[in-house]
Amino acid sequence: PWLLVVAAMHAASWIFEIGVGILFALAAHTAITRLRTRMFRNLLQQDMGFYEAHVSGELSSRLINDSGMLQSFAQFTSQELLQAVVRFIGSLFAMFLTHPTLALLATLVSPLNWLIVRRAGAISGHYGVVQQETLAKANGAAVEVLGAMRTVQANTAELREARRFMRQLNHFLRVVVVTVHTQTLVIFAQHGLSKLRDVAVLALGMHQVVAGELSLGSFVAFNTYLSLYEQGFSSLANIWLNLSETLISIGRFLQLLERQPSIAFGTGQRPAECRGKLEVRRVSFAYPSARDNLVLRNVSFVADQCVVAVVGASGAGKTTLGRLLERFYDPQEGALLLDGVDFRDLDLRWLRSRIGLVEQEPALFDLSISENIAYGAPEGTTTEQIEAAARAAFAHDFIMELDHGYAARPGERGVRISGGQKQR
Numbered sequence: 001p002w003l004l005v006v007a008a009m010h011a012a013s014w015i016f017e018i019g020v021g022i023l024f025a026l027a028a029h030t031a032i033t034r035l036r037t038r039m040f041r042n043l044l045q046q047d048m049g050f051y052e053a054h055v056s057g058e059l060s061s062r063l064i065n066d067s068g069m070l071q072s073f074a075q076f077t078s079q080e081l082l083q084a085v086v087r088f089i090g091s092l093f094a095m096f097l098t099h100p101t102l103a104l105l106a107t108l109v110s111p112l113n114w115l116i117v118r119r120a121g122a123i124s125g126h127y128g129v130v131q132q133e134t135l136a137k138a139n140g141a142a143v144e145v146l147g148a149m150r151t152v153q154a155n156t157a158e159l160r161e162a163r164r165f166m167r168q169l170n171h172f173l174r175v176v177v178v179t180v181h182t183q184t185l186v187i188f189a190q191h192g193l194s195k196l197r198d199v200a201v202l203a204l205g206m207h208q209v210v211a212g213e214l215s216l217g218s219f220v221a222f223n224t225y226l227s228l229y230e231q232g233f234s235s236l237a238n239i240w241l242n243l244s245e246t247l248i249s250i251g252r253f254l255q256l257l258e259r260q261p262s263i264a265f266g267t268g269q270r271p272a273e274c275r276g277k278l279e280v281r282r283v284s285f286a287y288p289s290a291r292d293n294l295v296l297r298n299v300s301f302v303a304d305q306c307v308v309a310v311v312g313a314s315g316a317g318k319t320t321l322g323r324l325l326e327r328f329y330d331p332q333e334g335a336l337l338l339d340g341v342d343f344r345d346l347d348l349r350w351l352r353s354r355i356g357l358v359e360q361e362p363a364l365f366d367l368s369i370s371e372n373i374a375y376g377a378p379e380g381t382t383t384e385q386i387e388a389a390a391r392a393a394f395a396h397d398f399i400m401e402l403d404h405g406y407a408a409r410p411g412e413r414g415v416r417i418s419g420g421q422k423q424r
Ligand SMILES: Nc1ncnc2c1ncn2[C@@H]1O[C@H](COP(=O)(O)OP(=O)(O)OP(=O)(O)O)[C@@H](O)[C@H]1O
Pocket: 052, 287, 289, 290, 295, 312, 313, 314, 315, 316, 317, 318, 319, 320, 321, 360
């Protein structure tokens, strides 16, 4: 009957373990998908100053790699932690109940062991950050190069770029090697101490068994508890090392997740009508990334129901003025006003949906031509409206000549249509 009970307990623990594993996996994946989506949404709402300070490849690495760390932490580490704590505390109790003296001897080295783990944790914590940073940099470089293939090939820079990428990865590799070395060292030191402890326990235990002060059965049981204790301790140590490595990355991910843009959506007026009187009043502006370089100095003009062309030398600040009109930035001094209302008092979405912007280097998405035309107003735009807009921009004729007309996809970055066609 005891055999049956033991068998049943094993079966139950087997099934529970699988069940817990599935639950942890599902919970972690669901949570991380939500976090990634939230992160992406938050990234999309940041101000332009933020994007100037971060390379897009670096951000995508944060989005995918750093959150991957978070996931493995949620899925595996938390599960291991639960097991390790139960094992550690349970076996500690069992040891002290079976034989307090031996238990004291067995746990004597643990504080020292823990100190070693703490030191190693600090080291891997530092290198974990460097690892993530170098990986993000390598990713940033790759994305940049792959996005500018024409320039790279036209300048026969393929090998140079490959070498640049290799250098980035090598840097990453060196950091990994250092991390692995410290961790190996820790494991050796820790195992050495544990072995020493095992010998001491064996000597004292056997001595007592021979002297008849301790039954062989209790000693065997004690040793079983001790090995459980050791397992629990090393899992805890491992978790600590992993944790120190990931904690800072996780922290940075969360920081990015909670970052508030300096130009925020969702506040301000939404006037019912828009006449279109634009006033630029004594505006001075410097980019956030170059505070000392005043690009616009005391610029003023009024545009009311008329066409205004801004002329100036290259680098004079024409594009910058356009960016202020979209309120990608706020001026340091002065104000922009629409129908007499300061931009800063207007709802950002409302303001931007009143303005059409054609960039110096326009971007088309890999959607159909009609979806691209209606990108600024995706809901409730009729086919007729889209066609009318295309005709007004003298784009209708060449669109009709494309294979699928308005349903044609210009391809990523619009490679299948000309630069001039794109601007239209
Ligand atoms: N993102 C930026 N961060 C910092 N400085 C910038 C940034 N963009 C432009 N500048 C600086 O602002 C100045 C004005 O640039 P801007 O792009 O507005 O010139 P532009 O008049 O449009 O020139 P072009 O006729 O060549 O298009 C330049 O001196 C440039 O160095």
